[in-house]
Amino acid sequence: MAAQYPLVHSQLLLQRLLALNKPKSLAPALHYVYLLGGQLQIRGTDAEEPFRQEPNFLWASGCTVPGSALTIEYEHEGGSDQVDVGKIHTRLWLPDVDEAEVMWCGLPPSTDDLAKELHLTSIQRGWTTPALFPPKPKQENVPIFIHTLPNVRPPTSFIASVNGPTHTTEYLTKALHEARRNKTEREIENMIKASEITAGAHKNLMRLVGSGEVKDENAAEAEFVSYCRKRGSKFQAYSPIMAAGASAGTLHYIGNDQPFPQQPTVLLVDAGAEYKGYAADVTRCIPVGNGGRFTKECKEIYELVLSMQEAAFEQIKPGADWEAIQRLMHDVLARGLLRLGIFKSSGSEDESVAKLLSEGLTAAFYPHGVGHLLGLDVHDVGGLPEGRSSDPLLKYLRLRVPLEENFVVTVEPGCYFNEHLFAPFKNSELVDHDVLAKYQYVGGVRIEDNLLVTKEGFRNFTPEWLPKTVGDIEAVTAARA
Incomplete structure (x- = not known):
């Protein structure tokens, strides 16, 4: 039987909260988590912005209603840091119904409707901050800890703050980030759905570009987003990147306003769909022109990047060192560019690769990380508990903890031809600049799938039917009805 949602999330959160608070957490205490949801934002005079719930609140409550609050109450008996799920009290507090708001925007969900989906101790309408003051513990002389995020004021009056509970922001952010890393069954279901919608949109766009129906970046984005909307994805997980030719060398290019190059x-x-708040993040490259087939140089770079991804896949399992996988990507890239003649040999292949990596030259072609955590945020939380690395090959890596079961990660190696990135090496004797010039028009190649780390290895959320090899892509793009 599946764990009750979102009660299972409260259990995971409290477990992390107590683990971070040792040895204090071994003593009896009432722990009270107070979270606030997002507010509807108005642009200009009276235009409502599309509402996206604050991710931590959405994860803990499952509620998408603006202006809501959540309290999680747990009286810990002490002696260990284990959580008794039967003693967790989760209460969702919805805002009062505003008659004027109903006139403009309609009725919000009722408490009864929400209770059909959300397993919480109670759901009620109407609240004020003082009304959410934590209750008195059942045990006498037991301390109370109110846990909030740094930007949230606790539900206490001045007198209560002097003689009442201890307010702390020290643990909640880290506990939330750690708890959100390991995905639950409900989250996995939503991410599979997001990936299926996303894959369909990618394959549909391959067909439209190959047939010549889509001739510019703007139309490409419109077709992708339209496909997702029609299949239940109201929002994109992030701004889509539709980068043709030289624009593909810009990592987060979102202009999406240029015609496809003539060459x-x-x-x-x-681009990736969002489903019930959860993100997919998938990248494919589509041949433009040339009868829907990759040119020689585009094919060579594409197959090199594909070999990088396949090498990364071989390492994915619980306990895998993400930084080691990142270094492997630079090694595979260096060897590939040596064989293509873009890099010059400086001894044996191993000696040449060591020289290229020590010079940081591969970072000019592959500056970003091999991937990141994925969830409610496209670059999901919890990946950098100790911050970023100063190592040039690891500088932009977004995940620096060993993989664990039920992490969802992207694997997205790439190779780019960007004059700005390459500028520090424009006079490098390790590069054959004439050969490099022949590949400049490729712009950039990235291939990205979404993987669930399992006990034995991984499960790829990105469906197998989404073309990825050169042959499979060309079977779609070079086909003529």
């Missing part, structure tokens, strides 16, 4: 090249499509 055959590739369209780098990095």
Whole structure:
């Protein structure tokens, strides 16, 4: 039987909260988590912005109603840091119904409707901050700890703050980030659905670009987003990247307003649907021109990046060192660019690779990380508990903890031809600049899938039917009805 949602999330959160608070957490105490949801934002005079619930609140409550609050009450008996799920009290507090708001925007969900989906101790309408003051513990002389995020004021009056509970922001952020890393069954279901919608949108766009129905970046984005909306994805997980030719060398290019180049090249499509708040993040490259087939140089770079991803896949399992996988990506890239003649040999292949990595030259072609955690945020929380690395090859890595079961990660190696990135090496003797010039028009290639780390290895959320090899992509893009 599946764990009750979102009660299971409260249990995970409290477990992390107590683990972070040792040895204090071994003593009896009432722990009271107070979270606030997002507010509806108005642009200009009276135009409502599309509402996206604050991710931590959404994860803990499952509630998408603006202006809500959540309290999680747990009286810990002490002696260990284990959580008794039967003693967790989760209460969702909805705002009062505003008659004027109903006139403009309609009725909000009722408490009864929400209770059909959300397993909480109670759901009630109407609240004020003082009304959410924590209750008196059942045991006498037991301390009370109110846990909030740093930007949230606790539900206490001045007198209560002097003689009452202890307010702390020290643990909640880290506890939330750690708890959100390991995905629950409900989260996995939503992410699979997001990936299926995303894959369909990518394959549909391959067909439209190959047939010539889509001729510019703007139309490409419109077709991708339309496909997702029609299948239940109201929002994109992030701003879609539709980068053709030289634009593909810009990592987060979101201009999406240029016609496709006249010269055959590739369209780098990095875009993902969001489903019930959960993100997919998938990248494919589509040949542009040349009868829907990759040119020689585009094919060579694409197959090199694909070999990088396949090498990363071989390492994915619980306990895997993400930084080691990142270094492996630079090694595979260096060897590939040596064989293509873009890099010059400086001894044996191993000696040449060591030289290239020590010079940081591969970072000019592959500056970002091999991937990141994925969840409610596209770059999900909890990946950098100790901050970023200063190592040039690891500088932009977004995940620096060993993999654990039920992490969802992206694997997205790439190779780019960006004059700005390459500028520090424009006079490098390790580069054959004439050969490099022949590949410049490729712009950039990235290939990205979404993987669930399992006990034995991984499960790829990105469906197998989404073309990824050169042959499979060309079977779609070079086909003519």
